[in-house]
Amino acid sequence: xxxxxxxxxxxxxxxxxxxxxxxxxxxxxxxxxxxxxxxxxxxxxxxxxxxxxxxxxxxxxxxxxxxxxxxxxxxxxxxxxxxxxxxxxxxxxxxxxxxxxxxxxxxxxxxxxxxxxxxxxxxxxxxxxxxxxxxxxxxxxxxxxxxxxxxxxxxxxxxxxxxxxxxxxxxxxxxxxxxxxxxxxxxxxxxxxxxxxxxxxxxxxxxxxxxxxxxxxxxxxxxxxxxxxxxxxxxxxxxxxxxxxxxxxxxxxxxxxxxxxxxxxxxxxxxxxxxxxxxxxxxxxxxxxxxxxxxxxxxxxxxxxxxxxxxxxxxxxxxxxxxxxxxxxxxxxxxxxxxxxxxxxxxxxxxxxxxxxxxxxxxxxxxxxxxxxxxxxxxxxxxxxxxxxxxxxxxxxxxxxxxxxxxxxxxxxxxxxxxxxxxxxxx
Amino acid sequence: xxxxxxxxxxxxxxxxxxxxxxxxxxxxxxxxxxxxxxxxxxxxxxxxxxxxxxxxxxxxxxxxxxxxxxxxxxxxxxxxxxxxxxxxxxxxxxxxxxxxxxxxxxxxxxxxxxxxxxxxxxxxxxxxxxxxxxxxxxxxxxxxxxxxxxxxxxxxxxxxxxxxxxxxxxxxxxxxxxxxxxxxxxxxxxxxxxxxxxxxxxxxxxxxxxxxxxxxxxxxxxxxxxxxxxxxxxxxxxxxxxxxxxxxxxxxxxxxxxxxxxxxxxxxxxxxxxxxxxxxxxxxxxxxxxxxxxxxxxxx
Numbered sequence: 001x002x003x004x005x006x007x008x009x010x011x012x013x014x015x016x017x018x019x020x021x022x023x024x025x026x027x028x029x030x031x032x033x034x035x036x037x038x039x040x041x042x043x044x045x046x047x048x049x050x051x052x053x054x055x056x057x058x059x060x061x062x063x064x065x066x067x068x069x070x071x072x073x074x075x076x077x078x079x080x081x082x083x084x085x086x087x088x089x090x091x092x093x094x095x096x097x098x099x100x101x102x103x104x105x106x107x108x109x110x111x112x113x114x115x116x117x118x119x120x121x122x123x124x125x126x127x128x129x130x131x132x133x134x135x136x137x138x139x140x141x142x143x144x145x146x147x148x149x150x151x152x153x154x155x156x157x158x159x160x161x162x163x164x165x166x167x168x169x170x171x172x173x174x175x176x177x178x179x180x181x182x183x184x185x186x187x188x189x190x191x192x193x194x195x196x197x198x199x200x201x202x203x204x205x206x207x208x209x210x211x212x213x214x215x216x217x218x219x220x221x222x223x224x225x226x227x228x229x230x231x232x233x234x235x236x237x238x239x240x241x242x243x244x245x246x247x248x249x250x251x252x253x254x255x256x257x258x259x260x261x262x263x264x265x266x267x268x269x270x271x272x273x274x275x276x277x278x279x280x281x282x283x284x285x286x287x288x289x290x291x292x293x294x295x296x297x298x299x300x301x302x303x304x305x306x307x308x309x310x311x312x313x314x315x316x317x318x319x320x321x322x323x324x325x326x327x328x329x330x331x332x333x334x335x336x337x338x339x340x341x342x343x344x345x346x347x348x349x350x351x352x353x354x355x356x357x358x359x360x361x362x363x364x365x366x367x368x369x370x371x372x373x374x375x376x377x378x379x380x381x382x383x384x385x386x387x388x389x390x391x392x393x394x395x396x397x398x399x400x401x402x403x404x405x406x407x408x409x410x411x412x413x414x415x416x417x418x419x420x421x422x423x424x425x426x427x
Numbered sequence: 428x429x430x431x432x433x434x435x436x437x438x439x440x441x442x443x444x445x446x447x448x449x450x451x452x453x454x455x456x457x458x459x460x461x462x463x464x465x466x467x468x469x470x471x472x473x474x475x476x477x478x479x480x481x482x483x484x485x486x487x488x489x490x491x492x493x494x495x496x497x498x499x500x501x502x503x504x505x506x507x508x509x510x511x512x513x514x515x516x517x518x519x520x521x522x523x524x525x526x527x528x529x530x531x532x533x534x535x536x537x538x539x540x541x542x543x544x545x546x547x548x549x550x551x552x553x554x555x556x557x558x559x560x561x562x563x564x565x566x567x568x569x570x571x572x573x574x575x576x577x578x579x580x581x582x583x584x585x586x587x588x589x590x591x592x593x594x595x596x597x598x599x600x601x602x603x604x605x606x607x608x609x610x611x612x613x614x615x616x617x618x619x620x621x622x623x624x625x626x627x628x629x630x631x632x633x634x635x636x637x638x639x640x641x642x643x644x645x646x647x648x649x650x651x652x653x654x655x656x657x658x659x660x661x662x663x664x665x666x667x668x669x670x671x672x673x674x675x676x677x678x679x680x681x682x683x684x685x686x687x688x689x690x691x692x693x694x695x696x697x698x699x700x701x702x703x704x705x706x707x708x709x710x711x712x713x714x715x716x717x718x719x720x721x722x723x724x725x726x727x
Contacts, residue, residue, distance in 0.1 A: 014515060128438060226510025226715045227520075230571060233477045233504045234527040236496050420441060 003235045007243025008250070011218075020410040025255050029262050051081040053138040053282055054126070055092050055107035061122065063397045064113070067147035072139070079139040083107050102145050104130065110134065111140070121148045178255035195370035196342060197288060201296045203256070208363070210332075211252040212309035213326070215244060219313030220322050228406050241314075243400045245306045248417035251318045252302070293370045293380075301363025304394055305333060311398035314405030316412055324403075325412055336361035338370045357383050359390035392405035428491050429454045430610045431476070431579055436485035438471055440611060445471040448485070451627070453579075453610040458601065460621040460642075461614040463631035464722050469614045470507060471583050472631075476612060477504055478528060489579065500529040503577030507584045507614075509568045513557035521571055526574040535574060541571045546596065562593055580604065582609045585621060598624070618715040626684040628714075632722050642714065642717070649712045649720070654683040654691050657696055657706025669692045680706065 011154075015021055028074060051072075056065060065082060080214045087097035098110040109128030116123045124144060126137055146167075153163055221230045231240055266272060281398050339361060343352040347369055356365040356375070366383045369375045404421040405413075413421070431453040438446040446468045453459040463469050474480050476487060478494045489498045512520050518539060518600040525535035543549045546566045556564055565588060571579065584603070586594045601624065605611055615621060621628060622642065630638040638645055652672075656662075658678040665681060670690025674683045685691055691709045698704050712720075 003527050003529070006523065010519075010523045013519070014512075018514075222512075225513060226506060226508040227512055229506040229508065229510065230504060230524060231527070232479060233502065234499060234524055236499075407474075 004243040007235065007240050008247040011244050011247030012251050015248065025258060028259055032263040033266050034260055036263050040272050051079055053081050053083050053107045055083045055085045055098055055101050055110035055134065058086050061113050064147055068143045071143045071146050097396040141359065179209045192286060192409060193371050194344060196290065197368055199370065201337065201340050204298055204301060204364060205333065207252055207256055208305045209333055211248050211302065212305045215248050215306050215307040216313035216322055216326055217319060218244065219310055220316045220319050222319050223406060232406055235405060238399050239401045241310050241399060245310055249302055283415055289372050293367055296392060297363045297367045300391055304359065305329065306393050307395050307398040310402040311405065317409050321412060332422040336364045340364035343368045357386055359387050360389050430490050432488045433476065434476060434486050436482040436487065438475060438482050438690060444634045449636050451629050451639065453612060454604055455610055456608045457518040458605050458611040458613050458624045458627055460493040460625035460628035461612055462621065462628055462718060467631040468585060469636045473583055473612065477502060485488060485542060486622055493545065500575065501578045503572040503575065503580040505569060505585060511556045511564065512569060514555055517550045517554055517556060517567055524571050525574045530575050538574050539570065542574065562589055565589055578609055580609050582611065582613045583636060585615055586612055588616065618713065618718060622714050630721055639719050645717065646711050647718055651709050651711050652685050653695055653710040654685055654710045655710060656681040656683065656694065656704065658698060658702065658704050660702050662698050662701050663696065665697065668697055670713055
């Protein structure tokens, strides 16, 4: 036990001191802090004052312009501001005047109208230098539609009350039904759950993969630098392997706590709270069950993959060969991750349900189901049970492979050779 | 009972026999030489002694006890392929290795400082291993093997890659460890080191122990057949003496090979009859010659 603590301490000290680790943590931290504030900045940038200025010929289509202005004025945030441009004479002269206004920076684009007798409303063209200015065009479309409807309704001589009824938006809320209980998740809670599940899935996947690769790389490096020969004669290989896995785990956890902490602090800052609410995310509505399972799944998933990576690292003699050898495990975790991403939109599908019992996928997919669907408790117990059992089996197997792998140099041994070596070494 | 007793150990890798019935004992305060060509089974033997692999048959006993992980703390190992953590400070990794072998960090630190002083490189304490020259890395590696005062020390190719000054330095250190009572198993391709340091040796060839025993006994088993004659003048007729196989003129006299010991006296008489002789010696075979003879002969 004592020597295992020594291995853990040594692993952690080296990791925490290494420049690459410190730099990665700082960069990720900065990205997260910036990312956490992005909704706020987007909000800020698209706020008042940023309405697109759209020009029109002052003397034309007075009625439509008036309607449009009224319409834009009512909106919560003004997306379009209409700017009159004085011009007389032929169409060409007018176009030139409008062009001039764009050159002068007075307007971003302008409207022209062509009579359309059939519809009783002119065809409108929005001229803009910007490509795909869908935001402005969308706002104009809605505004013009409204003006047209209003005109048509006015011709039909409806009362103001009737008109209000006609244009009032339909209210549609969705509530998720939970098994056995009356209160399900509201829309805000669902949004939060999906967002959070997505975020935690990425976090789970990244930390499992990064720390797993790290363990494999370190073990191979110890092997290729031959320091392994001294290590295995100083401490039982098992203690060394588990010491390394646990040490790296603690470092990874510390990194995770720092990063998640940075993101959370920024997200809960007062200016961000409002911005998040706009996107339907309310952190206080997070189900504590989700957080608990995120931690459980992180633990189990980490140890499952870390031990696989440790076994692979012990088989490879040169770091160059490592990525190739670890490919199957990388693919396995990638598959689990992508199935989970697919499951974000189909959490109830039977495919997802089945996958949530497969040990290498379940860390991601069971968590997804807990976050978005509502699995029965026995399903959770069964899945976690299978996962724990596989962690134990893989741990036992990895220990055996590790025991013989660290002494095998030269080309990467085949399964048969490893098995033979196990017999020869009597492990 | 001797601290390290190896008894009839066998090791097989698949079809191939790596060690075939090897036995030897190392006394307290003894350096035991394990010799053999590449692939003769030395490293496998050492790995079995270190407990990295188990013998298929036979036993290895440490102070009368079989192998257990507790023995690890009293063993030191200088592997053939040297290696340390390149990017970790000397002090960090030596202390780590010492702690793994059950030393307290404080004791290990004191020992490390003493060893660095001893090798006249105290400034390496805070250096990374990759910053050191190869020879100096060897010194650090050596310290890693002995920092915890092992009572059984395994040294594979002990002095390879060192300059003559450092070879002497390490050799005198190994002698000191021996005099302090360590049992040392030692392998090398430098026969003069074996002759200087070891009392008993085993020469292995293709997994088999082919020659074993005290160096003196082994040497006496091989006939003395080399004669050195120191004289300034030409001495004709040496080849014609019965029992002389060949005679070569050198700068300072003659080197002769004889087929029987008695011929040497005839050579001396013949030479003295012709003038003064400055030097005359009937040489015992060197270990190098014995090694080449033993390993080379069984090649054919």
